[in-house]
Amino acid sequence: MSNSIIRVHWLNQSRAFRVLWLLDALKLDFEIIPYKRVDGRAPDSLKKIHPLGRSPIVEIEDKSTGKKKMLIESGYIFQYMLQNFDHDNVLNNTDPDMAEKIQFYLHFAEGSIQPPLLMEYIYQLAEKSSSFPISYFVQSVVNKLSEAYSRGEVKNQFDFLESEIVKNKGYLVDGKLSAADILVSFPVEMAFLRGFVTSEIYPNTKKWLDTIKTTDSYAITKEKVKAFGEEM
Amino acid sequence: MSNSIIRVHWLNQSRAFRVLWLLDALKLDFEIIPYKRVDGRAPDSLKKIHPLGRSPIVEIEDKSTGKKKMLIESGYIFQYMLQNFDHDNVLNNTDPDMAEKIQFYLHFAEGSIQPPLLMEYIYQLAEKSSSFPISYFVQSVVNKLSEAYSRGEVKNQFDFLESEIVKNKGYLVDGKLSAADILVSFPVEMAFLRGFVTSEIYPNTKKWLDTIKTTDSYAITKEKVKAFGEEM
Numbered sequence: 121m122s123n124s125i126i127r128v129h130w131l132n133q134s135r136a137f138r139v140l141w142l143l144d145a146l147k148l149d150f151e152i153i154p155y156k157r158v159d160g161r162a163p164d165s166l167k168k169i170h171p172l173g174r175s176p177i178v179e180i181e182d183k184s185t186g187k188k189k190m191l192i193e194s195g196y197i198f199q200y201m202l203q204n205f206d207h208d209n210v211l212n213n214t215d216p217d218m219a220e221k222i223q224f225y226l227h228f229a230e231g232s233i234q235p236p237l238l239m240e241y242i243y244q245l246a247e248k249s250s251s252f253p254i255s256y257f258v259q260s261v262v263n264k265l266s267e268a269y270s271r272g273e274v275k276n277q278f279d280f281l282e283s284e285i286v287k288n289k290g291y292l293v294d295g296k297l298s299a300a301d302i303l304v305s306f307p308v309e310m311a312f313l314r315g316f317v318t319s320e321i322y323p324n325t326k327k328w329l330d331t332i333k334t335t336d337s338y339a340i341t342k343e344k345v346k347a348f349g350e351e352m
Numbered sequence: 353m354s355n356s357i358i359r360v361h362w363l364n365q366s367r368a369f370r371v372l373w374l375l376d377a378l379k380l381d382f383e384i385i386p387y388k389r390v391d392g393r394a395p396d397s398l399k400k401i402h403p404l405g406r407s408p409i410v411e412i413e414d415k416s417t418g419k420k421k422m423l424i425e426s427g428y429i430f431q432y433m434l435q436n437f438d439h440d441n442v443l444n445n446t447d448p449d450m451a452e453k454i455q456f457y458l459h460f461a462e463g464s465i466q467p468p469l470l471m472e473y474i475y476q477l478a479e480k481s482s483s484f485p486i487s488y489f490v491q492s493v494v495n496k497l498s499e500a501y502s503r504g505e506v507k508n509q510f511d512f513l514e515s516e517i518v519k520n521k522g523y524l525v526d527g528k529l530s531a532a533d534i535l536v537s538f539p540v541e542m543a544f545l546r547g548f549v550t551s552e553i554y555p556n557t558k559k560w561l562d563t564i565k566t567t568d569s570y571a572i573t574k575e576k577v578k579a580f581g582e583e584m
Contacts, residue, residue, distance in 0.1 A: 226459075254489045
């Protein structure tokens with residue numbers, strides 16, 4: 121829709137990166153409105169754009185009417201952009217079954233893989249934020265909690281991804297880059313960075329992550345956020 | 353699609369309840385295949401249905417071809433059922449803007465409101481699972497973590513819901529029951545039950561929750577799960 125102006129309210133060090141990457145992969149023109157974290161949190165100025173005050177927010181303005189739409193929630197933003205701005209199926213799929221699979225992954229990213237990773241991250245934070253001898257007790261508590269659910273669930277989720285990537289010739293859907301890869305890359309990258317999974321155990325998942333980051337659209341987005349002072 | 357057989361792989365004490373409620377509200381015929389938790393976790397037999405081994409799983413079998421589809425991830429199941437089985441817009445909306453809002457909430461449930469609630473729940477578990485004097489130290493660590501992010505974020509999310517419910521005449525979208533209400537009800541109910549929010553501070557959210565639970569479809573679903581030994 122060339123009748124639209126697209127603006128992305130982007131926060132440094134956030135999952136908003138994926139939305140920029142999506143738009144760059146779709147070769148869309150858009151403007152970035154940057155926000156900087158204050159004490160690690162999103163600044164209050166974001167609340168003026170949307171009451172939830174989180175980033176990314178994609179603003180779509182109709183050039184003729186001036187009517188504005190504010191899209192929030194990454195999975196929903198991806199779904200909306202595929203439906204309205206990906207007429208050539210660059211990141212979608214013409215096969216209905218494959219298109220459904222992509223839609224599933226847009227929910228999977230936050231619904232399935234993030235929760236156990238978030239739990240493991242909190243346990244890591246709890247251990248780091250306490251000093252000896254308290255850390256000893258904290259460690260024993262979080263270890264028990266991790267063992268009861270999240271550690272096994274992380275394994276379960278990554279076993280699934282690893283096998284799907286092998287089955288789908290190096291990608292999540294149909295042997296080629298889709299919106300699913302871009303959205304799911306964020307939690308997976310965090311899991312490798314924070315040491316919750318390793319490339320020894322998940323070599324194909326690691327290779328997938330490295331491969332999708334060699335795309336032109338990824339490089340373009342990386343340059344853009346660098347210009348706003350983001351280090352990656 | 354009367355050409356389909358629908359089966360729900362349902363786990364007791366899980367968010368699978370919402371999917372049954374959705375199907376009952378759509379007046380669809382479906383079969384429930386029940387699973388019982390073992391030591392609080394989903395049983396391994398669920399992995400035979402889908403490698404992720406989580407519930408709900410909605411199985412859709414084409415009567416003429418015998419071809420089966422396995423749908424997982426609650427938000428995605430809701431999206432799929434609206435698209436394929438809600439031709440009369442019982443839980444959807446004929447206004448495109450309102451239909452978009454419903455789609456947004458299908459992502460919001462897991463993407464926005466669940467994460468801070470999950471964090472608060474872990475902090476509650478950590479406090480409960482440690483005994484005095486360790487509990488004293490654990491409490492001080494989790495209090496610091498909660499203060500840094502999740503407590504404020506829970507407030508933020510519930511302030512948003514409370515104001516949306518007032519604006520939308522007692523519901524999330526357009527003054528009437530939609531798929532959004534059914535999906536979002538689960539994390540909200542948990543938040544009240546676990547004491548993360550109170551009806552004094554969020555009276556309209558509490559009233560909304562009580563109201564949607566007076567529907568016939570809720571009562572029908574409740575009876576069905578009772579027959580499988582679920583206590584509610």
